[in-house]
Amino acid sequence: MAAVALERRGIDTAGVTARPFLKWAGGKSQLLPELVRRSPRRIETYYEPFLGGAALFFALSSDPERAPRRAVLNDLNGQLMTTYGVVRDEPEALVAALERLQEQYACADDAGRAALYYRIRDEHRRAAGVEIAARVIFLNKTCFNGLFRVNRRGEFNVPFGRYKSPRILDREGLLAASQALRGVELRSADFEGACADAGSGDFVYFDPPFHPLSATSNFTAYTERDFGRAEQIRLKRCIDGLTSRGVAVMLSNSPHPWIRGGYEFAGYDIDEVQARRAINSRGDGRGPIGEILVSNQPLILALENEVEPEPVLQVR
Ligand SMILES: C[S@@+](CC[C@H](N)C(=O)[O-])C[C@H]1O[C@@H](n2cnc3c(N)ncnc32)[C@H](O)[C@@H]1O
Numbered sequence: 001m002a003a004v005a006l007e008r009r010g011i012d013t014a015g016v017t018a019r020p021f022l023k024w025a026g027g028k029s030q031l032l033p034e035l036v037r038r039s040p041r042r043i044e045t046y047y048e049p050f051l052g053g054a055a056l057f058f059a060l061s062s063d064p065e066r067a068p069r070r071a072v073l074n075d076l077n078g079q080l081m082t083t084y085g086v087v088r089d090e091p092e093a094l095v096a097a098l099e100r101l102q103e104q105y106a107c108a109d110d111a112g113r114a115a116l117y118y119r120i121r122d123e124h125r126r127a128a129g130v131e132i133a134a135r136v137i138f139l140n141k142t143c144f145n146g147l148f149r150v151n152r153r154g155e156f157n158v159p160f161g162r163y164k165s166p167r168i169l170d171r172e173g174l175l176a177a178s179q180a181l182r183g184v185e186l187r188s189a190d191f192e193g194a195c196a197d198a199g200s201g202d203f204v205y206f207d208p209p210f211h212p213l214s215a216t217s218n219f220t221a222y223t224e225r226d227f228g229r230a231e232q233i234r235l236k237r238c239i240d241g242l243t244s245r246g247v248a249v250m251l252s253n254s255p256h257p258w259i260r261g262g263y264e265f266a267g268y269d270i271d272e273v274q275a276r277r278a279i280n281s282r283g284d285g286r287g288p289i290g291e292i293l294v295s296n297q298p299l300i301l302a303l304e305n306e307v308e309p310e311p312v313l314q315v316r
Helices: 002-009 029-037 055-061 078-089 091-107 110-121 129-142 171-181 229-244 257-265 297-304
Strands: 045-048 070-074 185-187 203-206 248-253 269-276 288-295
Touching: 029 055, 029 248, 029 269, 029 288, 045 055, 055 070, 055 171, 070 078, 078 091, 078 129, 078 171, 078 185, 091 110, 091 129, 091 171, 110 129, 203 229, 229 248, 229 257, 229 297, 257 269, 257 288
Parallel strands: 045 070, 045 203, 070 185, 203 248
Antiparallel strands: 248 288, 269 288
């Protein structure tokens, strides 16, 4: 449907590859080749329970060798998932709403831009899906550092970014994303429920809020709920459960010894890779940081060959 509409508007999306349309803390664009390389070649259903900017989903869906047959995408952040729904189902209405915002921003002076930003930021309760999506995209393009951060009440609280000419509307990019999302199931729930129905032949990529390496690097505020040690333990148990059902899993996390050790001792495969981060907790430390990629491939192979797997130790 989107393709027909594009022709009518005279927009050519041919040659535009779908990619993240939001800048997201912890976004994976840097590491994509490493992630794609470690993804299975044949994927029945692809699950991404911590979706954020969806970098791996867009990369896999435009890869002829690995494009999944189905996809289930999830994030606990409800406004984010509403935005994906609007991009999928109402791209033209969204383009029109962003066009209006782009124009208002361009015509305003510095004070007018800041006033527009804070007016939209402080409208926390927008009712219509298109308005919610336009607000999320507008704030993401114009806020300080492109950071999505909410307070305990779930309200977006990032200051104005003072950019001269931010690209509020990327028409072709949004329309390419809309096509990639066609037929995709979108959910907004906790990660456990979001992949509960995965089975053999499916692939789940988990990119949770990172376990902080130090007390000053604890950016976990994507939603009003924190992602602490108890959540990391719950995630490990969820991954153990998927592994015992023969579901291929890959996990990104920080190389903290507590995280690393828990998976290593349980027989998971661990690789450490380096990524340059666009956003971190303070916004000033943009150097490369290590990240571990955990895979359950050895455990799945052991299951397939009916070899007794290594005893699974619990993370303490
Ligand atoms: C590191 S980000 C994912 C980044 C993403 N891979 C990308 O490429 O942009 C983690 C995401 O997990 C979501 N999240 C936090 N707690 C969650 C939970 N309990 N269940 C599902 N999603 C959760 C956050 O809203 C956030 O978008």
